[in-house]
Amino acid sequence: MAHPMRGATAITGLGMTPMGRIFGKSATELAADAVKLAIADAGLRKDQIDGLLTNAGVTNAIGLNMQNYLGMKDLRLLNHMNAAGSTAAQMVQYAALAINAGMANHVVCVFADNPLSGGSGSGAAYAGAARAPGRPKGMAGLYTAAGYFGANTGYALAARRHMALYGTTQDQLGIIAVGQRAWATKSPIAQMRQPITLEDYHNSRWIIEPLHLLDCCLVSNGAVAVIVSSATAAKSMPQPPAYIWGMGQGHPGDPQRAGWDQETETGGNLAGKTAYAMAGVGPADVSQCQLYDCYTYTVLVTLEDYGFCGKGEGGPFVEDGKLGPGGALPTNTGGGELSGYYMWGMTPLSEAIIQTRGQGGERQAKNDVVLCTGNGGTLAYHGALILSPHAT
Amino acid sequence: MALNVVATTKPIPEPDEASQPFFDGARAGKLMLMRCAECGEFRMPARMHCDACLATATEWVEASGRGTVRTFGVMHQKYHAGFLEETPYNLAVVELEEGPRLVTNIVETANAAIAVGMPVTVAFTDYEDVSLPKFRPA
Structure with a gap:
């Protein structure tokens, strides 16, 4: 018997602002633009929205007050959510659960961020503790004293361990970057649309070994909003519904001692098992993947943990280019966060919606079962959605 | 013990209450770890609760x-x-x-x-x- 949540809800609206080095609007204003676009896309009036979930990016500049900025009266569901890069998938999950429980009809989930300012680089936007004033306190300060700065560091350390344990190579990481760039050349909304070669990848400067510049995601200003509705309502709404077949989360924890291994064995495994079981599918049924790809390595380890290959086999798995255009497992078809745009978990989610609707244009891939994943922290927080254009 | 002091502009931490024994130990050339006095699990970084048993009793041991x-x-x-x-x-x-x-x-x-x-x-x-x-x- 099918899981009661399988196909019970759908994503019915998508709003995306221009993304990248977009200046002149606050995160709140960008969020409002995205919500306005999503409401129009869903064919709704603003007063039909009765749930609002918000998620701020690194600037942490939007929150519960979005309700008042948007003039939303008598919301039945409201929360400001934070599970880092897994939040986008999680917002959709909580929206779907609330709708299925009769607590709301149409829930808008919005992410906005504007870490870039004119004249500053992407690195400065995510430098983290390097910009903190004063002396760090206590043992947490061992990180900065050793020169551990920003997300790049944690992912480089994780990738290095995977390379050492399993023989994963720099070429294999590079093939992921090259494949996603090839997809980005087909997307009018991607920020980086010039093709790259494996040689370009190797020639790109080191950020922190073993990560080259082209292993790392972009940094973007912008906002994305999605609307979740019941499957019943979705059938009479203007856009092709992206039915939510499966949902799951996995958060392995890391108390920083022996026996905890989230750098190479992530919560994607747990999130995937839960989502696959709800959807009644397995990795062999997945038509395409939209994976959180803050780094090339994130894609590789995510493929392992969602069961597309065995643990440690991600390198050989991606080596034949199967993730790129024309490959057997189309992945991050909008270029992802590496080459498309960096809207945290909204990057894979927005492309998953576009693909599930069949609106991918030149980059449209087979879409019967679309796996969309979120990842936050240093591989710490994981959320999964399985979407389909088919109601059942 | 004689110190060979290195000048630096790096962001070097200063002790807080929980970590004072760690920093005191380091100054004396000893690597000190906080351990749960109830279940024996190590706490990293030093802090009030044991993440294994949630006890608050602590002891410090030299690693x-x-x-x-x-x-x-x-x-x-x-x-x-x-x-x-x-x-x-x-x-x-x-x-x-x-x-x-x-x-x-x-x-x-x-x-x-x-x-x-x-x-x-x-x-x-x-x-x-x-x-x-x-x-x-x-």
Whole structure:
């Protein structure tokens, strides 16, 4: 018997602002633009929205007050959510659960961020503790004293361990970057649309070994909003519904001692098992993947943990280019966060919606079962959605 | 014990209440770890509750100073002025023989000679008012 949540809800609206080095609007204003676009896309009036979930990016500049900025009266569901890069998938999950429980009809989930300012680089936007004033306190300060700065560091350390344990190579990481760039050349909304070669990848400067510049995601200003509705309502709404077949989360924890291994064995495994079981599918049924790809390595380890290959086999798995255009497992078809745009978990989610609707244009891939994943922290927080254009 | 003080503009931590014994130990050349006085699990970083049993009773024990490189990176990005002279520099996660992991640097060796799984031993670097555990090849 099918899981009661399988196909019970759908994503019915998508709003995306221009993304990248977009200046002149606050995160709140960008969020409002995205919500306005999503409401129009869903064919709704603003007063039909009765749930609002918000998620701020690194600037942490939007929150519960979005309700008042948007003039939303008598919301039945409201929360400001934070599970880092897994939040986008999680917002959709909580929206779907609330709708299925009769607590709301149409829930808008919005992410906005504007870490870039004119004249500053992407690195400065995510430098983290390097910009903190004063002396760090206590043992947490061992990180900065050793020169551990920003997300790049944690992912480089994780990738290095995977390379050492399993023989994963720099070429294999590079093939992921090259494949996603090839997809980005087909997307009018991607920020980086010039093709790259494996040689370009190797020639790109080191950020922190073993990560080259082209292993790392972009940094973007912008906002994305999605609307979740019941499957019943979705059938009479203007856009092709992206039915939510499966949902799951996995958060392995890391108390920083022996026996905890989230750098190479992530919560994607747990999130995937839960989502696959709800959807009644397995990795062999997945038509395409939209994976959180803050780094090339994130894609590789995510493929392992969602069961597309065995643990440690991600390198050989991606080596034949199967993730790129024309490959057997189309992945991050909008270029992802590496080459498309960096809207945290909204990057894979927005492309998953576009693909599930069949609106991918030149980059449209087979879409019967679309796996969309979120990842936050240093591989710490994981959320999964399985979407389909088919109601059942 | 004589200190060989290294001048630096790096963001060097100062002790807080929970970590004072760690920093006191480091100044005396000892790697001190907080341990749960009830279940014996180590707490990293030092803090009130044990993450295994949630007890608050603590004791401090001197670690062997031996460990292995769990993973490492070589930083090229220029994030902080205090590191410019030595960029590219290594940073590493060392897993101690006792189990806890420390973010640190590997000293007294070339970056190219560092490997995951390499045995290392603690070697303190003395700054103006604190000393910090670094590790060198064993």
